[in-house]
Structures are given as structure tokens and as C-alpha cells.
Amino acid sequence: MTTLLRQLKPAFCIKSMATSDNGVEITWKDGHQSFYHNLWLLDSCRCPKCFQRDTLSLNSGHDLLKIPLNPTTEKVTIDPEGNLDIVWGGQETGHHSVFDPSWLRVHCYNDPALKQKSKPQLWDASVSISYFDYHEVMNDDDVLLSYLNQLVELGVAIIENAPNDEQSFRALVERVGPLRQRYHPTNVFTMDRQNTVAQAIQHSYQLGRLRNHTDVTAFDIPTGIQYLQCTLYDNPDNDRQAYSTVVDGFKLAEVIKTENPYFFELLTTEYIPAGRRRLSVEEKLSENDFSPRKYEWEAYRRNHLINLDENGEVYQIRYNHNTRIPLEVSYDKIQDLLTAYRRFSQLLQDPDYNAEFLLTPGQVLVVDNWRVLHGRTGIWSPFLKRTLLGAYLEEETFRCRRRILLGEKTGMSNLWLMGCSDRALEILADRYV
Numbered sequence: 001m002t003t004l005l006r007q008l009k010p011a012f013c014i015k016s017m018a019t020s021d022n023g024v025e026i027t028w029k030d031g032h033q034s035f036y037h038n039l040w041l042l043d044s045c046r047c048p049k050c051f052q053r054d055t056l057s058l059n060s061g062h063d064l065l066k067i068p069l070n071p072t073t074e075k076v077t078i079d080p081e082g083n084l085d086i087v088w089g090g091q092e093t094g095h096h097s098v099f100d101p102s103w104l105r106v107h108c109y110n111d112p113a114l115k116q117k118s119k120p121q122l123w124d125a126s127v128s129i130s131y132f133d134y135h136e137v138m139n140d141d142d143v144l145l146s147y148l149n150q151l152v153e154l155g156v157a158i159i160e161n162a163p164n165d166e167q168s169f170r171a172l173v174e175r176v177g178p179l180r181q182r183y184h185p186t187n188v189f190t191m192d193r194q195n196t197v198a199q200a201i202q203h204s205y206q207l208g209r210l211r212n213h214t215d216v217t218a219f220d221i222p223t224g225i226q227y228l229q230c231t232l233y234d235n236p237d238n239d240r241q242a243y244s245t246v247v248d249g250f251k252l253a254e255v256i257k258t259e260n261p262y263f264f265e266l267l268t269t270e271y272i273p274a275g276r277r278r279l280s281v282e283e284k285l286s287e288n289d290f291s292p293r294k295y296e297w298e299a300y301r302r303n304h305l306i307n308l309d310e311n312g313e314v315y316q317i318r319y320n321h322n323t324r325i326p327l328e329v330s331y332d333k334i335q336d337l338l339t340a341y342r343r344f345s346q347l348l349q350d351p352d353y354n355a356e357f358l359l360t361p362g363q364v365l366v367v368d369n370w371r372v373l374h375g376r377t378g379i380w381s382p383f384l385k386r387t388l389l390g391a392y393l394e395e396e397t398f399r400c401r402r403r404i405l406l407g408e409k410t411g412m413s414n415l416w417l418m419g420c421s422d423r424a425l426e427i428l429a430d431r432y433v
Contacts, residue, residue: 006411006432012102014084019076024084026104034108041086042071044107045097046415056418068092102431103416106424117313117423120371121153122251124353129154129246134162134364138175145405147366148176148398151225155368156246156355162362164231166190169389172364173227177397180223191228191388207382212247212348212375213320215392218274218299222318222369224395229364232387242386243377244359249317250371252347253306256340263340264306270337271302274318275325302328305344316370321345348373359388370395 010029018025023037045051049061074089084104088095106114130150136143137159150157162168170188173179179187216222228244235241257264276299307316329337347353356377359365367374369392379386399422407417409429420428 008102009431009433012105012431014078014082014101017076017078017084019073022070024073024076024086026084028105032108032111034104034110036104036108038071038073039067039069041097041099042067042088042092042095044099045095046099047095047097049095051415053415056414100412100416102410102412102428103420106420106427113427114421114423117311118152118426120155120250122254123154123248123355124251125351125355127154127156127248127355129156129158129355129357131158131160134159134168134172134362138172141405141408144175145402145409148402148405151366151368151398152402155248155250155371157366158359159364159366160362162229162364164229164361166389169227169229169364170391172229173391173393176225176393176401180392180394180397182392187391189390191386191390207379209378210375211321212245212354212373213322214249214318214369214373215320216369217303217318217320218276218301218323220301221395222316223392224369225393225398226367226369226374227364227389227391227393228359228367228374229389230359230361230386231389232385233358233360234385235381236383237381240356240358240377241381241384242379243356244365245354245356245375245377246365246367247348247353247355247373248371249319249373250314251353252344253314253317255347255353256306256344260340260343262336263343266333266337266340267305267344268308269304270329270333271327272305272318272337272341273300273302273325273328274320274323275300276323300325305341317373319344319348319373 011032013029014026015029016027022039023035024041026034026036028034043064045062048059050059051057051062052059068091071088071092072090073086074093075085075087077085079085079098082101084099084101086097086099088097105111108114130147132143132147132150137147147157147159159172162172166188170179181187182189214222215226233242253264253267256267276297278295278297303318305317305319306314307318309315327334327337365374403422403425406422406425406429407414407420410417410425410431412428417425417428
């Protein structure tokens with residue numbers, strides 16, 4: 001079960017084992033002690049009777065209605081490969097379970113390391129955004145994982161040296177997974193300043209500043225990762241027009257919580273609804289498409305601007321001033337809620353939190369749309385030319401690819417990787433000396 005070609009760290013090697021009436025206590029070589037209840041071990045059995053190896057799911061032999069609630073063991077040993085080996089007794093006589101020690105260690109729920117979720121690195125305008133080479137991302141899984149880890153840590157990265165064509169752009173996105181389906185005919189969109197039709201209905205194409213925002217706030221589940229590749233930038237004035245801006249929404253949430261806890265409470269508990277309505281808008285599938293396709297959609301969603309997980313940690317920001325619709329809040333809270341919302345908006349424009357840079361042809365800006373708000377400086381010259389390619393990934397798609405890459409670094413079989421938490425996979429990926 002464990003790979004013997006490389007040496008495991010002491011934390012993943014069993015030093016000794018002792019049994020009790022209701023479980024097994026393991027002492028690891030790093031000194032940590034873990035207790036595993038017999039019922040938990042039996043319920044988690046990966047033998048062929050309990051667990052189907054092809055589908056990596058519970059088998060028909062795992063019958064919860066027949067599992068004894070007080071199972072007993074007949075024999076418990078550490079096998080020559082270092083695995084925990086259990087022969088069950090009582091109602092389960094003849095049932096044999098073997099557990100990988102590394103898998104057991106990351107399922108020890110009194111291990112502080114498992115509870116210490118990787119904290120994102122909060123940042124301000126002084127952030128140093130990491131750059132990754134397009135061809136290395138496309139051809140090296142280690143570089144791909146480093147780039148995905150950077151998105152977890154900072155929520156933003158830049159890919160450079162990308163070919164200036166849609167096929168290569170799509171391939172970069174699909175290196176992680178399938179593009180998110182849009183309500184439009186195409187899943188890769190082109191933002192071209194020369195598109196007068198788009199200028200009439202979309203703020204991103206218009207003159208002036210594009211305020212920092214997250215995308216698709218009116219959807220039930222907003223897009224996870226957004227890709228924007230610059231294919232053209234021609235500015236005759238040679239000034240700071242159409243520079244990209246990014247802001248760490250998690251950082252702003254922390255600032256709000258520190259300076260005014262009541263504002264933080266309002267923005268995490270009261271709803272700020274968003275809506276979009278698009279009817280009979282035409283969009284070409286390609287330059288050779290002489291019959292533009294029409295699309296129409298109507299979206300509405302009640303959101304918290306700052307969203308918290310079950311542990312009270314910020315996991316998602318939803319903010320787009322242009323798609324905000326009238327508030328649905330009791331009259332006695334309207335002033336306080338709008339004041340809190342305005343404070344967040346002020347911080348979004350504060351130079352101390354805005355990272356500003358020029359995205360040039362061949363560079364791809366990648367942002368975590370659940371965390372990082374993006375925009376651009378103003379466009380004043382009608383002669384400025386700027387074209388971007390854009391696409392979305394689901395948050396789940398991003399997480400899946402990263403989990404698969406982490407799993408490959410562990411050297412463990414799918415039998416034990418299936419169902420591990422993200423944190424467990426991060427620990428297992430670093431289990432070798």
C-alpha cells in the first residue's frame with residue numbers, strides 16, 4: 001500500500017499500537033498519538049466486500065443496517081509494510097481490514113495540523129504577483145500545481161508568453177478543466193473596444209473607469225476562476241489608460257471587521273440583491289459566422305457581500321455595483337446597510353489596496369472570482385485599442401484539478417486518495433523526507 005522507494009516522514013510511520021475494548025490507539029514515530037474507534041474503522045473499511053475498487057465507492061457488501069454498533073476485533077497487528085491490519089470478530093468474524101498508515105494519520109481528528117486550514121495570504125497594493133510561463137504551465141504538472149497553489153494563496157496570477165490566438169487561450173483554460181458554460185452562444189468571449197454594439201450594453205467596453213468588481217453576482221453560483229488575455233493594446237497617448245486593477249476582497253473584509261464590526265455583521269448577514277436582464281442580444285460564434293446567434297436571459301439573486309463558511313471564515317466576496325438592484329431590507333437598517341456598503345466601496349477605490357499594472361499582449365490575468373475584484377483604469381481616448389479574450393472556470397473544476405495534482409504527488413493509490421479533504425491532500429503531498 002505505501003510506496004517503499006522513498007522514505008516516509010516519521011509522522012506517517014506507526015511506532016506502536018495498542019487495542020482497547022472499543023478501538024485502537026496508535027503512537028506515531030513523531031510522538032503524536034491517535035485513537036480510532038472500532039466502529040469508525042469498520043465503517044471506513046476498504047476491503048473489496050465493503051468498497052468497490054473500480055467505481056471508488058461503497059460496495060453493496062457495506063450494509064449500514066447490518067453493521068454492529070459495537071464491533072470487536074479478533075486480531076490487530078502492524079503488517080510488514082507498516083499498515084494497520086485488523087481481523088474482526090463477533091458478528092464480523094472473518095472480515096479483514098487493512099489501513100494505509102498515511103491515510104490513517106490524515107484522518108486523526110485530534111491532530112492540530114488537520115484543523116489548521118491553509119490561510120490565504122492577504123495583500124494590498126504592494127503585492128508581488130507571480131508570473132508563470134505559458135509553455136511551462138502547459139507542459140509541466142509541477143508548474144501547473146504551483147500556479148494553482150498561487151491562486152489559493154493570493155487569488156491572482158499572470159501567465160505570460162501566451163500565443164495571441166483563441167485556440168491557445170482555450171487550451172490554457174482547459175489545462176485545468178472544461179470552460180464554464182455561459183448563457184451566451186460562446187464560452188470564450190472577446191472584449192474589443194471597437195465593438196460598438198457591446199459598448200451599448202456592457203460597462204467593460206465603455207469609456208471611463210471600470211470599477212473593481214466580481215463577475216456574475218446575479219447567478220446562484222458565480223464563476224470561480226476568470227481568465228483575461230490581452231491580445232492587443234495600442235495607446236497613442238502612451239499614458240496609464242486601461243491599466244488592470246485588482247483588489248483582495250478578503251483583505252477588505254478584514255479591514256471592515258477590524259474598524260467596524262457592526263458593518264462587518266451587516267455585510268455578512270443582510271442581503272444585497274443583484275440582477276441582470278439580457279433579451280435578444282446578438283453574438284457571432286466566429287468571424288466567419290454571418291448569422292449571429294441570439295441569446296436572452298434574466299437573472300436575480302440575493303447575496304451577502306461577504307460570505308462566511310461554517311467556521312466563520314470569509315470564503316466568498318460578491319460585489320458588482322453596476323448589477324446591484326434595490327435593497328430588500330427593513331427600513332430601520334437601510335441607512336446602516338448602505339453606509340457599510342459605501343465603506344466597502346470606498347476601500348475598493350483606495351490606492352493603498354489597488355494593485356495596478358498594464359496587461360500586455362501575450363499576458364493572461366487569472367483571478368479567483370470568489371475573492372479578487374478586478375477592474376481597469378479609465379479610458380478617455382477614442383483612439384485607444386484594447387482587445388481581451390475571456391473565459392470562466394467553475395470553482396469546483398479548479399479545486400478538482402488541484403486535488404488530482406496533489407494526489408499524484410503523494411504516491412498513494414486512488415483507493416486511499418478518494419475522499420480526502422483538501423487539507424489532507426496538502427499534507428500527504430509532503431509526506432516524504
